[in-house]
Amino acid sequence: MEVSRHWRLKEQRYSLVGETCEHCGVKLFPPRDVCLACEAPAKELYTFTGLGEVYSYTTVYDAPAGFEHQAPYTVALVKLEEGPLVTAQLTDVDKDTIQIGMPVEMVTRKLYTEGDEGTIVYGYKFRPSVSATA
Amino acid sequence: MSDTNGLMKPDRPVGIVGYGAYVPRYRIPATEIAKMWKGGEGGVPIKEKSVNGLDEDVVTMSIEAARNAMLRAGINPQEIRAVWVGSESHPYAVKPTSTIVAEAIGAVPNTQAADWEFACKAGTEAMQAAIGFVGSGMAHYALSIGMDTAQGRPGDALEYTAAAGGAAMLIGPAAEAVAIINGSYSFVTDTPDFWRRAKAQYPSHGDRFTGEPAYFAHVSGAAEMIMGALGRQPSDYTWAVFHQPNAKFPRRAAQQLGFTPEQINPGLLSPRIGNTYAGSTMIGLTAVLDIAQPGDRILIVSYGSGAGSDAFDFEVTERLAEVRDRATKTETYISRRTEIDYATYTRFRDKLKL
Amino acid sequence: MNAASIIGIGQTDVREHWDTSIRHLAWYAIEAALDDAQISKVDALYVGNMLAGQLSHQNHLGALIADFSGMRGIEAVTVEAGDASGSAALRQAVLAVKSGLVDTALVVGVEKMTDQTGTPVTAALSSILDADYEAAQGATPTAVAALLMRRYMHEYGVALADFAGFSVNAHANGASNPLAMYQNRLKAERFTAAPPVATPISLFDVAPMGDGAAALVVTRHERAMDMVPRPVRIAGSALATDTVALHDRLDPLWLKAAAQSAAKALAQAHVTLADVDLFELHDACTVLAALSLEAVGFAERGQGWQLARDGEIGRNGRIPISTFGGLKARGNPGGATGVYQAVEIARQLRGEAEACQVVNAKVGMAQNLAGVGGTAVTHVFTVDEQ
Numbered sequence: 012m013e014v015s016r017h018w019r020l021k022e023q024r025y026s027l028v029g030e031t032c033e034h035c036g037v038k039l040f041p042p043r044d045v046c047l048a049c050e051a052p053a054k055e056l057y058t059f060t061g062l063g064e065v066y067s068y069t070t071v072y073d074a075p076a077g078f079e080h081q082a083p084y085t086v087a088l089v090k091l092e093e094g095p096l097v098t099a100q101l102t103d104v105d106k107d108t109i110q111i112g113m114p115v116e117m118v119t120r121k122l123y124t125e126g127d128e129g130t131i132v133y134g135y136k137f138r139p140s141v142s143a144t145a
Numbered sequence: 146m147s148d149t150n151g152l153m154k155p156d157r158p159v160g161i162v163g164y165g166a167y168v169p170r171y172r173i174p175a176t177e178i179a180k181m182w183k184g185g186e187g188g189v190p191i192k193e194k195s196v197n198g199l200d201e202d203v204v205t206m207s208i209e210a211a212r213n214a215m216l217r218a219g220i221n222p223q224e225i226r227a228v229w230v231g232s233e234s235h236p237y238a239v240k241p242t243s244t245i246v247a248e249a250i251g252a253v254p255n256t257q258a259a260d261w262e263f264a265c266k267a268g269t270e271a272m273q274a275a276i277g278f279v280g281s282g283m284a285h286y287a288l289s290i291g292m293d294t295a296q297g298r299p300g301d302a303l304e305y306t307a308a309a310g311g312a313a314m315l316i317g318p319a320a321e322a323v324a325i326i327n328g329s330y331s332f333v334t335d336t337p338d339f340w341r342r343a344k345a346q347y348p349s350h351g352d353r354f355t356g357e358p359a360y361f362a363h364v365s366g367a368a369e370m371i372m373g374a375l376g377r378q379p380s381d382y383t384w385a386v387f388h389q390p391n392a393k394f395p396r397r398a399a400q401q402l403g404f405t406p407e408q409i410n411p412g413l414l415s416p417r418i419g420n421t422y423a424g425s426t427m428i429g430l431t432a433v434l435d436i437a438q439p440g441d442r443i444l445i446v447s448y449g450s451g452a453g454s455d456a457f458d459f460e461v462t463e464r465l466a467e468v469r470d471r472a473t474k475t476e477t478y479i480s481r482r483t484e485i486d487y488a489t490y491t492r493f494r495d496k497l498k499l
Numbered sequence: 500m501n502a503a504s505i506i507g508i509g510q511t512d513v514r515e516h517w518d519t520s521i522r523h524l525a526w527y528a529i530e531a532a533l534d535d536a537q538i539s540k541v542d543a544l545y546v547g548n549m550l551a552g553q554l555s556h557q558n559h560l561g562a563l564i565a566d567f568s569g570m571r572g573i574e575a576v577t578v579e580a581g582d583a584s585g586s587a588a589l590r591q592a593v594l595a596v597k598s599g600l601v602d603t604a605l606v607v608g609v610e611k612m613t614d615q616t617g618t619p620v621t622a623a624l625s626s627i628l629d630a631d632y633e634a635a636q637g638a639t640p641t642a643v644a645a646l647l648m649r650r651y652m653h654e655y656g657v658a659l660a661d662f663a664g665f666s667v668n669a670h671a672n673g674a675s676n677p678l679a680m681y682q683n684r685l686k687a688e689r690f691t692a693a694p695p696v697a698t699p700i701s702l703f704d705v706a707p708m709g710d711g712a713a714a715l716v717v718t719r720h721e722r723a724m725d726m727v728p729r730p731v732r733i734a735g736s737a738l739a740t741d742t743v744a745l746h747d748r749l750d751p752l753w754l755k756a757a758a759q760s761a762a763k764a765l766a767q768a769h770v771t772l773a774d775v776d777l778f779e780l781h782d783a784c785t786v787l788a789a790l791s792l793e794a795v796g797f798a799e800r801g802q803g804w805q806l807a808r809d810g811e812i813g814r815n816g817r818i819p820i821s822t823f824g825g826l827k828a829r830g831n832p833g834g835a836t837g838v839y840q841a842v843e844i845a846r847q848l849r850g851e852a853e854a855c856q857v858v859n860a861k862v863g864m865a866q867n868l869a870g871v872g873g874t875a876v877t878h879v880f881t882v883d884e885q
Contacts, residue, residue, distance in 0.1 A: 020631055025208075025249040041632045047747060067653070069645035070698045071637060075622035078637040080499065081199055086638050086697075088646050088746055096746035098633045098643075102200055103170050105483075111653050119208045119249055120200035122635060131236055133204060133245060134635065141473050141481060 012125060017132050024134035025119055027059035029095070038093040061117025063091040063137070070106045077123045089115055089137050103138040114140045152374035153273065153329045155280020160322020161459070162220070162286065163315035163468070165213025166431040167206045168418055168478035171196040173490045175305045181487045182300040190391040194308035194419025196485060196493055197294045201309070202236040207292045208249045210313035213472035214288065215250055217323070218315045222251040225315075226284030227275060228258045231267025231423045232311075233341070233348075234294045235260055246290065257287075264339060265388055266449025267291060268311065268423040273329050273455055275316035286317045293422035298347035299496060306391050306415070310478075311424020312431045323465040324434065324443065327458040328375055332367035339450035350450075356394070359452050364388060364398045367454035368446050375458055379403040383441035386429035388448035389415035398446075411436055412445075417479055423449075430459075432475040437461045503596040504723035504730035505880070507536025507716030508842045512678040513830030516710040521548075521555050521611035522567045524712040528838075529568045529607050532714035536727065541716065543601045544568075544575035547588030547608035549834035553623040555614040564607060574601070579834070581627035581869030582640075582783065584608065585713070586738075586837025586876035592717045593736045602718060608838030609712040620708070624833075627870050629744035640870055641705050641784065642697040643745050647871055648786035649699055651752055655801035659699050662785040663690035664807025666703050669782060669821040672814065673828025675854035680709045680830030706783045706825070711832030713839040731845040735764030735864075735879030743873040752801075754787075756875035757794035757866060764864070768879035772796050775879075776860040777847055778818055779840035781868040782825040791866055792818075795877075819857050822847060837867035837876060848882040 022028040029040030034051035038059070046053040066088040074082040085101040087109075101109060102120055115137040122134045173196050175189035197206065207230050215222060228247035235242045243258035257278075261267040268291015275287035292311030297304030319325045338359035341348035351359070364387055372378060379385070385408045387395040392415050399409045412429035414421075421428055426447035433443055443459040491497050509531025511524055519527075525546070533539055544565050552558040561575035580587035585608030595601035612620060625634040628643060651657060667687050673679035685703060693701035723730035739759035742748050748755075765771065772795070780795075782788040789803030797818050798806055811817040823829050823843045826836060844863035846852045852860075863880045 016631070017635075021248055023632075026251065043747075047742075047749060067646040067650040069642050069649060069700070070695065071639065071642045072694075072698075073621060073639065073641065073696045074618060074637065075625045075634070075639055076618040077622060079618045081637065083695075084637055086636060086642050086646070088650070088751075096748075096751070098629075098638055098646075098744065098746045099636050100200075103198065111649070118205070120198075120205050121202060122200075123637070130240075131202070131204070132635070133249075136200065136636075141477060 012129055014130060027061055027117060027135060029057050029059055031055050031057040038095055040091065040095045040097055059091050059093055063089045063115055065109060065111055065113045065115060066090040066096055067111060068101060068109050085109065087137065100136045101138065102136040116140045150374045151330055151370055155276055157280045157282055158319035158325060159276050159279045159316055160319045160325040161314050162317035162321045162323065163214040163218025164312065164323070164431050164434055165210045165217065165472055166312045166428050166475040166478060167210040167213070168195050168310040169197040169201055169206070170481050170483045171198060171485050171493065172482050173485050173487065177487050178305050190305050190393065191416045191419055193417065194306055195310050195421070196490055197309035199493055202294055203230065203232045203234050203292045204236055204242050204245045206309065206311060207242060207246045207290045207313065210290060210292065210311060211246055211250050211288060214313040214315045216472040217468040219468070220286060223255065225252040225256050225286045225288055227278050227287035228252055228256055229261055229271035229274060229288065230290045230292060231261035231263070231271045232293050233262065233264055233267065233422055234296065263453065264449040264451050265422045265425055266447040266453055266455055268427045269447035269455035272314055272316065272457070273331065276326060276329060279316050279318065286315055288313060288315050291423040291427040293424050295420065295422045296347055296494065303348070303350065306420040308419025308421050310418055310421035310428055312427035314427060322462055323468055324459040324461050327460060328371065330367055330371040330374060330456045331453060332363050332370060333453035336452035338452055355450070359450065360390065360394050360448050361398060363452050363454040364446050364448050365402060367456040368402050368444065371456040371458055377458070381442055382408060382444045384412060384433045384437060384443045385409050386412035386426055386433060386445040388426045388446065389413060389429060390420045392416040414479065428475060434465060435469055435474045435476065437465060439463045439465065501597045501599055502720035503593045503717050503733045504720040505715050505733065505841065505845050506718055506723045506727045506730050507532040508714070508845045509535060510678060510713040510839060510842050511711050513680045513709040513711035513832050515613045517613060519710070521551055521557060521609060522563055524611060524710060525564045525607050525609040526568050528609070528712035528714040529605060532605065532716050536716040538603070538716065540570055541603045541605040542573060543595055543604045544570065544573060545588040545591045545604060545606050546575065546577045547585035547606065547834045547838055548577055548610060549579055549581055549584045549627065550623050551611060553626065554620065555611050580874045582833050582836055583867045583869035583874040583876050584834030584837065586840065586865065586867035586878060587874065589715060589837060589841055589878065590736055590738050590876055593733055596717055596719055602722070604717045605714060606717060606838055607712060607714040608835030610833035610835045611710050612708045612833060613710050633744050639697065641700055643871055644784040644786055645697040645700040646745060647751065648784065651786055651789070652699065654752060657804055660691050661804045661808060662704065662789070663687040665782060665785040665788045666690055666827055668807065668812050669825040669827035672822050672855060673824025676823040676829060679824040679828050680707055681824070681828045700784055704785050706827045706831035709830035709832050711830060711835050711839065713835055713842045715838060715841055729849045729882060731848050732881045732883070733878060734768035734881045735877070736767065737763035738874065738876045740874050741872055743870065745871055752790070754790045754794040754872040754875065756872050757791055757868065760875045760877040761795040761866060764877040764879045768881065770862055770879060774862045775818065775864045777822050777844065777857045777863050778820050779822065779844055779863070779865040780820050781836070781866055782821055782827050783831055787868060787871065788820065791868070795866065814857055822852065822857055823855050837865070840865035840867060841878060841880070844880045848880055
């Protein structure tokens, strides 16, 4: 069982809590404590809005253990409106309709389960904006 | 103040300060199920039902409904003192759904959290408890959720209707409410019309026994008692929502009680999404709140097998119009519709043994 | 400072070696390299490997392989840098020999992919990604390369079919290499119709994983001159790193570590790209070949694919790549790849590449990537004029 390695990331997985660089203002997700852009310390927490657009995407057919029952599924690079890219699955989407630039919003979904008896790992995925599709 | 007429009303006036719905995007038409088990012959109880996707369960759906309620309420989640989730399909047998939801909306750690269970009325009993929590002054806000990913045994009558969805209601002071709660009433007996034993995957039921002695006796009993206690009659209500296990039962209960189709139609979602169990009555209320006007009176009556009904009397405030567009509306979720076939349904609902 | 040179090479074929364990695979390559150098002992062993702990439940490979190769007692250690492990191990041997602390070093890259099958292997490969923020989302190394490829196609207006030339070239060269995993030719028109692995990457785009081991004996150049007729000088050696996760890159379509390591290695070797006669690059997927060509400087940004289209990567082209089939046709033996690349360049520079020979090859460059370039190792090899 891998309980603690997911538990410690719950703020990131549920709420996209990253950091902001006090020196250059760049927003960071995942949090990394040292700014990617200017390498100054960046430890001030920042909660992202969860809005963004598709930067790139791939539909995965050859899935790793733990994800085989989800295949085919779509993994994307989502460009958050605050700047950073995040790797996440797209959900509630028909793979043939995905386009680079498509607006998406963060939702919390099951990422995978540790078998039938292990924990369920929840975290962020992104879906086409519901208000945009309505 | 409670008295012998059974009406439950807190000392401090309370109401709904935020509400939110969630319905997954997938739909399986009832005709698709009938094709599988009845050769496509005979009638079907609803048009179609909602089905959760592979990555959805009561936790994820509750989180989305709760976020919608929080968007409308616009309050600091740290002021919430209870996160309660009523469901018959909690993903864990032991491990609360409610702590995950509380964490996701930022309500931890200064909050109560618990899962509630009472077949299809687990959500409304959490609402009643929240009324007590807030009404007593123990909490400023309490969040109650009714949500399910209901399972029907393949080929069983319930397979046509057992659906996924629900709603979240943030209860708080009446002064901040979008709908003030005038009172609540519960009607409970030992009536075994529907059950699931601890290790069984699918529920069992008493077939036609689920009707008169169960659903109708409790729903009508609760509705008549709350109206009597508050001195109201059906025509005093602009809208009414009765638990909706199918399309027929709530229509018949409404008719027997003297409500018109116009009063119940906006909240009658079962023909299009099925029976969302613990979510059923509450999501009906969200659809009504999406269209209600200040001063409108709303009656809702849930039903949970085993058996009992919780009734609530609401009055809509001016604040509703200000907040309802802050989150996705129930109709938007229902219109976001992707039809699936029986094969996809068996995969999504974990009916395939791998 | 001492120069380091290769005096012995060895390799197994890349395939599913069902009947061979990881220690035997390593030994076969080591035995061949020691025979080639005509020695029986070395001072230190550097093992390049990425997955033995996960797939074979075998860590502690340094001691295991040293003992199994009859060299119990020597200094031995495993170097892990994802699928750049092999060249990172070579880099350690270069550092050791050039420092003067080690006279003769042995490098073996070994990967045993087939001790497990199916989805656990894919999960093990995904452990080179950011476990918390990539693999936890179901990403795989191929999926991450696919994200890169889709964006590349979008930004540069490149069609999927434009990448076919890389796979066609690799298979054409692999067809001349009896040690290659795939010795069949590939028709360009079949490239876009192949079954998807992680769209837009298909089965004919991604390199097949296989078991294999390759070994090198490295010693000081002056000593090498006395020992073998044609030592291959390791004239440049550089390792650079970038973010492991693609999403952390400010410029995702630029393989910064690949560019940095190549520039350093070329400078050390005092050669320019115009001097390079062949380039063994990390064609785990075609887009990585294109991006590697761009990072090193053989093409402008966004134009690496044009070298494949224009036939410039063939054996007689401007810059031959994947001359023994590359990862795509020779096979991708994970953490052994970097050592295969060095062995293949040594064969080219020694004029022993047989049907794969690039005529009159004097300067060869190898670039080994981990993932999408979180680690990039570039080596430049030369031979003295005879």
